[in-house]
Amino acid sequence: MEEINIFIDNFDDIFNQFDKSDISDELALFIENRCSRIKKNELVIYIHTKIELKSTDKELIVDAIRQHYGLETKYNLIESNRRKIANMLLIIAGVLIILLKNLTTLFDTVLDILDIIGCFIICESAYNLIFTDNEEDIKRDRSKKISNSLIKFKVEVENE
Numbered sequence: 001m002e003e004i005n006i007f008i009d010n011f012d013d014i015f016n017q018f019d020k021s022d023i024s025d026e027l028a029l030f031i032e033n034r035c036s037r038i039k040k041n042e043l044v045i046y047i048h049t050k051i052e053l054k055s056t057d058k059e060l061i062v063d064a065i066r067q068h069y070g071l072e073t074k075y076n077l078i079e080s081n082r083r084k085i086a087n088m089l090l091i092i093a094g095v096l097i098i099l100l101k102n103l104t105t106l107f108d109t110v111l112d113i114l115d116i117i118g119c120f121i122i123c124e125s126a127y128n129l130i131f132t133d134n135e136e137d138i139k140r141d142r143s144k145k146i147s148n149s150l151i152k153f154k155v156e157v158e159n160e
Contacts, residue, residue, distance in 0.1 A: 091121070
């Protein structure tokens with residue numbers, strides 16, 4: 001089981017200053033950077049505080065983290081599906097252009113240009129379908145892992 005340790009001095013440091021139902025950008029970036037190093041699927045986030053938090057405060061923190069990464073997962077999935085549909089449509093357009101080239105008897109130069117355009121569209125769209133979604137899949141899996149992680153709280157006692 002992998003761990004991410006977050007040390008909080010102030011309760012307000014966790015939340016976005018404009019939206020108390022969302023975590024701060026700094027905290028989100030920290031969690032994402034730490035999670036990118038984790039290879040296992042099991043993740044525990046430990047939030048270390050100097051004072052004992054009330055159960056309602058703990059629930060607010062857990063809900064904010066889960067909501068932030070749950071929405072990110074949802075948006076990444078929608079964007080990925082939109083890109084896949086656009087690339088499929090471009091492949092179809094490329095095939096239609098090549099078919100148009102083969103069915104017409106225009107000037108040879110125009111036919112060569114249509115052939116090049118059709119092949120370029122097909123190759124570019126196929127490349128996007130095969131390779132670019134891998135990064136998005138990794139981001140989506142990371143967000144899903146974080147939103148499903150176990151979140152625990154620890155009180156750090158100061159030694160004097």
